[in-house]
Amino acid sequence: MEWKRMVGSRAFYPALLLAIAGILAGVNWPTEHKVLETGTFYILWNEALTSDALVFFLPLASVLAYGDSFVQDIRSSYIRILISRQDRKAYVRDRMRVCMFSGGLIWLLAGICSFLILFLLLFFREGTGAWDPKVLQEAFWRLVRLVLIGSWCSAMAGAFGAFFLSSYMAFGLPFLSYYLLIILHDRYFQGYAAIDPVEWLKLQKDWGDNGIGAYLVILALIILFVVLGKMAMGERLEEI
Numbered sequence: 001m002e003w004k005r006m007v008g009s010r011a012f013y014p015a016l017l018l019a020i021a022g023i024l025a026g027v028n029w030p031t032e033h034k035v036l037e038t039g040t041f042y043i044l045w046n047e048a049l050t051s052d053a054l055v056f057f058l059p060l061a062s063v064l065a066y067g068d069s070f071v072q073d074i075r076s077s078y079i080r081i082l083i084s085r086q087d088r089k090a091y092v093r094d095r096m097r098v099c100m101f102s103g104g105l106i107w108l109l110a111g112i113c114s115f116l117i118l119f120l121l122l123f124f125r126e127g128t129g130a131w132d133p134k135v136l137q138e139a140f141w142r143l144v145r146l147v148l149i150g151s152w153c154s155a156m157a158g159a160f161g162a163f164f165l166s167s168y169m170a171f172g173l174p175f176l177s178y179y180l181l182i183i184l185h186d187r188y189f190q191g192y193a194a195i196d197p198v199e200w201l202k203l204q205k206d207w208g209d210n211g212i213g214a215y216l217v218i219l220a221l222i223i224l225f226v227v228l229g230k231m232a233m234g235e236r237l238e239e240i
Helices: 002-008 013-026 040-048 052-064 067-074 076-087 086-125 135-163 167-187 196-202 209-238
Strands: none
Touching: 002 040, 002 086, 013 040, 013 052, 013 086, 040 086, 040 135, 052 086, 052 135, 052 167, 052 196, 067 076, 067 086, 067 135, 067 167, 067 209, 076 086, 086 135, 086 209, 135 167, 135 196, 135 209, 167 196, 196 209
């Protein structure tokens, strides 16, 4: 039921459109009317997955989809109906899980949609030739990291929203936290790539084999905010 509520929420599709726009805004569109090199559409898509436009839109689209869902349940008193139908622990578990996955789902769908858009617009202008599997593999793992970072942002939204019981905090604090980490890295801690969300996405530093270090950092942060979110939601439910 939670998944249906998320997909049917009013903010889900605007968040998805924002994410698609963020990817497409970072595409270096070809301006010359000539036959393009083979694979141009997925090469441009791969580059767009780390563009400045995407980096900016990433936390915004991630939290909009379902980040303040717990706050809305509390304010509308719908929470009483929900916890009468299921155990409170089950509600908290399902709510935080769907909230966390919402940001990742937005970017997964946006990645697929933008790939198809670029395919339809550019593929038929390309010359014949073989595709480069290395570029496709690189793009795939960039999308995976994008999905994980989106899940981290939405997990923060769920945790902050439950702690402060405020939609403004659910939307605003993940955005501020995301950019605070970027600023701290760029200005004061340039040698500590582990605190930079942009570096998690681009993997320009040495993260070990296949960038495993970046995945571990993101997963650790997701788990941290999921646990904090569950604790905050559990305390709020005790007040009902």
